[in-house]
Structure formats: structure tokens, C-alpha cells
Amino acid sequence: MAEWWSGLNQVTETHIMTTKTLLGFAVALAAAMPLWAASITVENFSFELPGTGKVRAWNGENGVDIPGWASDTTAADSGVESDWPGSSEGSWAGFLMGTDPAAWQLTGHTIAAGDTFTLLVDAHNNWSATTPAHLTMSLYYDDAGSRVTAGSSTVELTDSFAQYSLAFDSGTLPGSIGKNIGIMLQNGATTSDSWIGIDNVRLDVAAIPEPGTVVLLLGGLAALGAVRRRR
Numbered sequence: 073m074a075e076w077w078s079g080l081n082q083v084t085e086t087h088i089m090t091t092k093t094l095l096g097f098a099v100a101l102a103a104a105m106p107l108w109a110a111s112i113t114v115e116n117f118s119f120e121l122p123g124t125g126k127v128r129a130w131n132g133e134n135g136v137d138i139p140g141w142a143s144d145t146t147a148a149d150s151g152v153e154s155d156w157p158g159s160s161e162g163s164w165a166g167f168l169m170g171t172d173p174a175a176w177q178l179t180g181h182t183i184a185a186g187d188t189f190t191l192l193v194d195a196h197n198n199w200s201a202t203t204p205a206h207l208t209m210s211l212y213y214d215d216a217g218s219r220v221t222a223g224s225s226t227v228e229l230t231d232s233f234a235q236y237s238l239a240f241d242s243g244t245l246p247g248s249i250g251k252n253i254g255i256m257l258q259n260g261a262t263t264s265d266s267w268i269g270i271d272n273v274r275l276d277v278a279a280i281p282e283p284g285t286v287v288l289l290l291g292g293l294a295a296l297g298a299v300r301r302r303r
């Protein structure tokens with residue numbers, strides 16, 4: 073075999089090896105997705121504020137506002153309290169009466185393509201005439217001032233605090249992209265003789281790159297490999 077041919081062949085083989093290594097790396101990277109996860113700030117997530125006493129109603133209707141949380145109409149007997157029946161984080165917990173309006177909070181996080189969300193809420197039954205008690209937790213996006221439900225789940229509660237979760241993938245609702253995400257919590261009872269406790273509300277987001285981004289990433293890695301090979 074001519075020497076020039078052997079040399080060229082070697083270069084080609086090296087290039088194939090490099091490409092294979094890079095492809096392997098990209099595949100491993102894709103398998104390790106989501107690329108990042110973060111916690112979204114939930115104001116007064118643990119209902120520790122205002123921390124001055126039992127407060128009914130979320131919008132300050134009784135003289136003291138409960139930061140972070142709001143309701144569309146005045147809650148008759150929902151708010152924050154610190155004594156019986158306890159909390160799962162800190163000293164205070166939220167409480168929600170059946171038939172009271174949902175307590176909601178719009179976050180500062182703008183929904184991006186590839187975002188997947190997990191809402192985590194600690195909840196239990198405080199006192200309910202009919203058991204089991206229920207919590208309805210929802211995620212929504214704000215569309216120019218109106219709330220559009222993105223996902224909702226009604227779960228059964230026991231007398232002990234437990235963690236409940238709700239997931240939402242922005243890919244299932246393209247209309248949500250570019251809008252801010254919010255949280256809604258409501259007693260799931262249809263009668264007013266039920267009170268539930270809520271605490272430690274967390275919202276996590278993980279970003280999964282779109283296929284186009286992965287292709288771009290692969291292209292970039294291949295180009296990098298080609299440049300290295302030429303050196």
C-alpha cells in the first residue's frame with residue numbers, strides 16, 4: 073500500500089474514532105437529562121408569615137394580610153395558624169375550609185419549552201365531618217390576568233401530615249410557554265364542614281432540551297472533534 077494512502081486511512085480512522093467517542097458522550101449526556109433542575113421561589117411557602125397570630129382570609133380582609141397567597145373572594149375560615157393541629161415545617165401552617173375559595177400564588181418563573189414541573193405539598197386532615205378529607209392542588213399559568221389550569225389533582229388526606237405531588241410538562245400545553253406559572257390549593261370537600269392543613273409548598277422545575285437542541289449539541293461536538301483532528 074502506498075504510504076500516502078496508509079496515512080490518509082489512518083487519519084480517517086482516527087476521525088471515525090473521535091466521532092464515535094463524541095457520539096458516545098452525547099448519548100450519555102442525553103441519558104443524563106434533564107440537564108438542570110431548580111427550585112422556584114414560593115413566597116411564604118411554609119405559611120410562617122405574618123407570624124403574629126391566627127389569621128383568616130388571604131387578602132387582608134380581617135386587617136392582616138397573609139403574604140404570598142391570595143384568593144378571588146374572601147375566605148370565610150381559611151388562613152394561617154400555629155396552634156392545634158400543628159405544622160410539618162416551621163411553626164405555622166395554612167388551613168383551608170371546604171367551600172372556601174382556593175388560595176393561589178403566581179410565581180416569578182416564566183414557563184419555557186422543555187420545562188417540567190413538580191409541585192410538592194405537605195397536607196393532612198385537621199377536622200372533617202366526612203372522611204377522608206381531600207386536597208385539590210393545581211398548577212396554572214397566567215394568561216394576561218386570567219388563570220388557566222395546567223394540571224390538577226385531588227388527593228385523599230389522613231390525619232398525619234404527608235407529602236403529595238403534582239407534575240406538569242409544558243410540552244403537553246404549548247399555550248403555557250412564555251407565561252408565568254402559579255400554584256392553587258383548595259379544600260376538595262363540597263361541604264363547609266371540613267378543614268385541612270397545608271404546609272411546606274415547593275415547586276421544582278427541570279429543563280429537558282428539545283430534540284433540536286440535542287442535534288445542535290451533537291453538531292457542535294462533531295465540529296469540535298473535526299477542529300481537534302486537523303490540529
Ligand SMILES: [Ca+2]
Nearest residue numbers: 118161162164
Ligand atoms: Ca410552616
Ligand SMILES: [Ca+2]
Nearest residue numbers: 130131138141
Ligand atoms: Ca395575601
